[in-house]
Structures are given as structure tokens and as C-alpha cells.
Amino acid sequence: MSAAANVLVNASAPSNETGYRTFTLGNFKISRDEYFVHVTWPAKGQQMKHIMSADAFLRAMMRDVAWGFFYGWVNFDGMIGTRNKYGQVEFYAGRYAPAYHDRGLDLVETFDTPLIMATFKAILEDFTNKGFDPFAAPDETGSSWVGKKNGSNTEAIDRQRQACKRMPGLPGDAELRSDSNGYPVNRAFADVVQDAPEIHAEEGFENDVHAMNLFAYLSRSDVTWNPSVTSVCGRSLCCPTTEEYILPIKHGNDRVEWFVQLSDEIEWEVEDKLTGLPRAKAIMKAGDVAAMPANIRHQGFSKKRSMLLVWENATPELPDMYESGKLQPYPVNF
Amino acid sequence: MSEFQTVFGSLNDYTKGELKIINDDPKHYVFSNIFDVASKSKPYEKVVVAINLEYVIEAVRAEGVSDWFAVAHDEFAIIMDGEVRIDLVKLDNPNAVAAPDKQGAVKVNGEPVGKKMGHIVCKRGHQALLPAGAAYRFTATKTGVMMMQTVIGDLSVQKWADICYK
Ligand SMILES: [Fe+2]
Numbered sequence: 141m142s143a144a145a146n147v148l149v150n151a152s153a154p155s156n157e158t159g160y161r162t163f164t165l166g167n168f169k170i171s172r173d174e175y176f177v178h179v180t181w182p183a184k185g186q187q188m189k190h191i192m193s194a195d196a197f198l199r200a201m202m203r204d205v206a207w208g209f210f211y212g213w214v215n216f217d218g219m220i221g222t223r224n225k226y227g228q229v230e231f232y233a234g235r236y237a238p239a240y241h242d243r244g245l246d247l248v249e250t251f252d253t254p255l256i257m258a259t260f261k262a263i264l265e266d267f268t269n270k271g272f273d274p275f276a277a278p279d280e281t282g283s284s285w286v287g288k289k290n291g292s293n294t295e296a297i298d299r300q301r302q303a304c305k306r307m308p309g310l311p312g313d314a315e316l317r318s319d320s321n322g323y324p325v326n327r328a329f330a331d332v333v334q335d336a337p338e339i340h341a342e343e344g345f346e347n348d349v350h351a352m353n354l355f356a357y358l359s360r361s362d363v364t365w366n367p368s369v370t371s372v373c374g375r376s377l378c379c380p381t382t383e384e385y386i387l388p389i390k391h392g393n394d395r396v397e398w399f400v401q402l403s404d405e406i407e408w409e410v411e412d413k414l415t416g417l418p419r420a421k422a423i424m425k426a427g428d429v430a431a432m433p434a435n436i437r438h439q440g441f442s443k444k445r446s447m448l449l450v451w452e453n454a455t456p457e458l459p460d461m462y463e464s465g466k467l468q469p470y471p472v473n474f
Numbered sequence: 475m476s477e478f479q480t481v482f483g484s485l486n487d488y489t490k491g492e493l494k495i496i497n498d499d500p501k502h503y504v505f506s507n508i509f510d511v512a513s514k515s516k517p518y519e520k521v522v523v524a525i526n527l528e529y530v531i532e533a534v535r536a537e538g539v540s541d542w543f544a545v546a547h548d549e550f551a552i553i554m555d556g557e558v559r560i561d562l563v564k565l566d567n568p569n570a571v572a573a574p575d576k577q578g579a580v581k582v583n584g585e586p587v588g589k590k591m592g593h594i595v596c597k598r599g600h601q602a603l604l605p606a607g608a609a610y611r612f613t614a615t616k617t618g619v620m621m622m623q624t625v626i627g628d629l630s631v632q633k634w635a636d637i638c639y640k
Contacts, residue, residue, distance in 0.1 A: 306548065307603050328478045337602065338595035345591040348605050349562055354552055355482075355599025371550040371601065373623050376529035378550070398524040400508070400531065400621065402554075403482050405491070410498070419498040425491040426483035427508040427554065427619075429523045429531070444478060451623075453526035470502035471525055474634035 147258040151266070159289025161266050165231060165259050166249040172197075172267050174287050179220055181233050181247040188245055190219045190233055195274075195285045198267055199388035202274035205260050206301050206366055209253070211452065212459065213392025215437060218416050221389070222256070226456070229256045236392075236437075238415050264297050275299065275363035277384035277445065280327075299362075303369035309352045314368075316352060317360035328384065328445035329359030355402070358382055358447045365440075367450050375454045384445035392437035395458040396471045397450065401428045404446030410438045434462040435469035482598065483509045484555040485535075485619055493639045506637040508533040508554055512619040514636075518612065520579070520622065522632045528577060530630060532622040536614040542582035543611070546572040549579065549604040549624040553596040556618015560602050561611045562591035568607040578627010582609050 150164040155171075162171040169180045177197040179190045200216035207214070209229050215221035219237050223230040232248040234240030251259075268274060270291025271284035284290065304314040317323035325332065334356045341349035354370060358380055361368070365387050367379035383406055391397075392413045399408075401424040408422040413435050422430050432438050440448075461467040483489075488509035493500050504524070511521050517537035524531035534551075536558045544565060551560070563586040565571055572580045586609035594602050598618070604610050612620075 307550065307601070310603075329480055330478065331480050333599065335597065337597070337600040339592070340594070341592040342590050345562075345564065348564075348608070349592040349594060351594045351596055351600055351602040353599055354601040371623055373548055373550065374529065374625065376526070376623060376625075378623055396526055398526065398531070400524070401491070403480050405481070418496045420496055420503065421494040422503060422505065423492040423494070425489050426481055427488050427510070428491045429504075429506050429508060430493070431502070431504040431524065433502050451524055451526070451531060453529055455527060458527075470504070472504055472634050474501060474638065
């Protein structure tokens with residue numbers, strides 16, 4: 141594990157029966173068996189329990205780790221998830237499920253980011269069997285997540301999120317993707333034109349006159365639902381990603397987030413951030429632009445692998461501006 | 475042949491998606507379509523389709539030759555449809571055209587004064603850097619649509635009620 145040396149992950153010895161360890165994070169216990177992940181926590185003198193299919197759990201936790209807990213809430217499902225407090229992270233069970241929360245049967249605990257990150261990475265490593273890639277679409281990866289502990293897939297789970305400083309392909313910035321550096325065109329984007337822009341730079345301006353084929357770059361993404369950063373304008377980040385099957389988490393916004401659908405189609409389910417009650421459905425096709433307000437959570441469904449440009453504003457003060465009511469949760473009045 | 479067909483949009487062939495409201499105000503989703511917007515725009519009109527504090531994404535109809543523009547910060551253009559040549563000039567005196575704290579693009583009066591940096595020819599899916607301190611001009615060799623990542627400026631046009639589901 142690449143966890144910081146001073147962070148102690150609380151893990152049991154491997155189970156004699158399944159080979160998986162049980163992890164303790166504060167008052168939460170997280171374990172898995174052949175099919176399921178079990179999360180338990182104490183509330184009102186009883187032991188509460190939540191169950192999830194192990195593949196869904198691993199896909200969700202993979203995103204949470206890869207995104208560094210992202211902006212705001214990462215709900216693994218309607219019951220458990222994390223809230224990023226930037227330096228600390230809350231882990232919760234039942235907090236945004238009113239039937240639990242209203243009766244005091246939920247639990248929220250706050251952890252320093254290095255501890256929860258190290259624990260999540262250790263869980264991912266232990267619960268992921270050989271041959272299962274939590275970043276892949278179901279059609280691309282095996283069903284080897286099922287069963288007792290069988291090897292691992294550290295190569296898949298240690299992938300770094302690709303973030304440029306200015307734009308990929310510039311000297312000293314993120315690399316462009318190609319066959320030769322391990323990024324072949326994905327099967328679902330075999331028809332995407334791979335031509336390059338014509339660049340005619342005068343002498344001395346070779347590093348300033350720059351363009352790339354963004355669609356080709358995206359066609360070579362080896363992961364789903366994992367944005368990379370491809371242009372930076374101050375705190376404005378274009379974070380395109382390729383999407384297939386279901387967004388493994390329900391993202392709860394702590395700021396307005398925007399989507400530009402670059403290709404194909406995604407259907408979004410939008411729910412109230414606190415209660416999970418349905419609010420809207422957005423069916424986005426190529427060229428569509430829509431905001432995800434700061435008071436909702438959303439989950440996308442993409443039948444064919446599609447290109448989605450997620451547009452984020454990384455201004456650190458934004459969550460407080462929404463929380464305090466200084467900004468309304470939606471972006472414009474008209 | 476691939477069993478998959480990737481669907482991109484264009485000025486002549488796009489379908490705006492749907493917003494189905496269960497319990498909310500459709501305006502909160504600020505739902506528009508870049509091709510739909512550009513199909514009703516004047517050439518190089520900078521129509522804001524997304525905004526977050528001072529940052530914007532603009533939909534721009536690329537048709538014919540544009541004016542020269544300059545910016546004090548980086549901008550990025552993604553060609554969504556058509557074919558666009560971008561000419562770049564390193565301004566001798568960029569601060570006189572756009573002050574260092576000036577946000578968004580400004581129009582350059584007449585021809586830009588400075589060294590030619592070169593030019594780029596972009597087709598659909600290509601992204602170009604419009605670097606801080608440079609002047610740039612678009613020439614659409616095929617009418618199309620660009621998506622610009624920039625900061626709101628004097629030339630940005632907001633007409634949400636005309637472009638969004640209500
Ligand atoms: Fe999101």
C-alpha cells in the first residue's frame with residue numbers, strides 16, 4: 141500500500157472462510173463476502189447494517205479514491221457515502237435516508253483525509269480480485285469480483301487521474317494519449333476520427349501555438365466515469381470523461397456543476413440532495429448543456445459509451461457561499 | 475466496422491435532449507443546446523451557455539472571417555462542427571489592448587501589432603489554446619460551431635430565456 145507511513149489502517153486478519161479482511165473506520169465496520177459488502181454501525185444501542193453488491197461498492201469506492209473525495213458528496217448509494225470537507229472527510233450511513241436520519245439511526249463520523257484515504261485504498265486493494273477492473277464498463281471486465289479472495293488488481297486501482305496544468309501536449313504538461321503509450325482507441329469509439337489539427341508555428345512560437353484532437357484523446361480513455369482535466373482557465377476546469385453503463389455513485393453537489401454532452405446520450409436522474417426524493421430527469425444529447433444545481437444529487441446512465449465534458453469551478457470558497465445562502469443553488473435567474 | 479456508432483452533433487443535424495420535471499423549476503437546469511444556440515446566432519456572437527461565478531462557456535457560430543480578438547488570460551476553443559483556421563499574433567504591447575486584469579475577450583481595433591505566431595487549422599473535435607497576451611482571428615473554412623472556455627467579458631451575450639427550457 142502507498143498509504144502514508146504514519147497512518148494506521150485498522151484491518152483484521154484475513155477471514156479463514158473468505159480470505160477478505162474486515163476494516164474498522166471509527167465506529168464503522170466494513171467487510172465483504174462472496175457477493176456482498178456489509179457496513180455496520182451502532183445507533184441507539186443497536187447494531188445497524190447496510191448491504192451492497194460488492195461490484196457496485198468497489199466501483200463507487202474506486203471513484204471516491206480516484207477523485208480524492210471530489211466536490212461535495214459521493215453517495216455510494218442511498219445509504220452510505222462521503223462528504224468532502226477539504227482536509228477532512230465525513231463517512232456516513234443513513235444520514236441522507238430520512239427514514240434512518242429522522243429516527244436517529246444514522247451515523248456520521250469525520251476523519252482526517254489521510255486516514256480515510258489510506259483505509260479506502262486498503263479496502264479497495266483487499267476486496268478487488270484479480271481480473272476485476274472497477275473503472276471498466278461491465279462489458280469490458282469479468283465477473284471475477286464474485287467469490288472468495290482471489291489475487292488482486294493493483295494496476296487497475298492505482299491509476300492516476302490525468303490532470304493537465306494548462307492543456308495536454310504542451311511541454312512539461314500531461315501527455316497526449318496514443319497506442320504507443322498504452323491508450324488504444326476504445327472499442328466503442330472505433331469510428332472516432334483520429335486526425336490531428338494542422339499546426340503551423342513560426343520560429344520561436346512552437347510552444348505557444350498548440351492544439352489537440354480532444355475527441356480522439358477521449359476515444360482513448362481506458363476508464364469510465366473518471367474525469368481528466370484537459371484545459372485550465374484560472375479556476376475553471378474542463379474535465380471531460382467517457383461514460384458507459386451507470387455512474388457508480390450519486391454525486392451530491394456542494395457547488396453548481398455543468399455538463400456539456402459531447403457525443404451520444406446520457407440520462408440523468410436528479411434527486412434532492414438531503415432526502416433523495418426525485419426532482420427531475422435530464423436526457424442529454426450531443427451539444428446539450430445543463431447545470432446541476434448545488435442542492436441536488438445526480439446519477440447518469442449511458443447505454444453507449446459517450447463523451448461528457450464536466451465543467452467545474454475549483455474556487456475554494458464556493459461550498460461556503462452556497463452553504464451560507466450567499467449564492468442561490470442554481471446558476472442564473474431568467 | 476465497429477458495432478458502435480458514435481453520435482456527434484452539427485449545425486445541420488442535432489437533437490436537443492429532454493428535461494422532465496418531477497418536482498423542480500426547469501429553469502434551475504439552464505438546459506440549452508450549443509448547436510441550437512449557434513443556429514440562431516450572428517457570426518462570432520459569444521453566447522453564454524454556462525456560467526459559474528465569472529467563468530463561462532460560450533457557444534460561438536463560426537462563419538466567415540472574425541474580427542481580431544485579444545485576451546489577458548488563456549482561453550480555449552473546441553471545434554464542435556465545421557473547420558476553422560485560427561491565426562495568432564503575439565502582441566507587442568498586450569496591456570494596451572487588454573489590461574492584465576481584463577476579463578474575457580476584447581476586440582482589437584484594426585490589425586494587431588506584433589509578431590506572427592503562426593496558425594492552426596482545426597476540424598471537429600479539435601481543441602486549440604488561445605494563449606494569454608496573443609491576438610487571434612477565426613476564419614471558418616466550413617461554417618461551424620465552437621465552444622469557448624473563457625471568462626465573462628464585454629462581448630459575452632446572455633440571453634438565457636431565448637435558449638433554455640422554461
Ligand atoms: Fe457530478
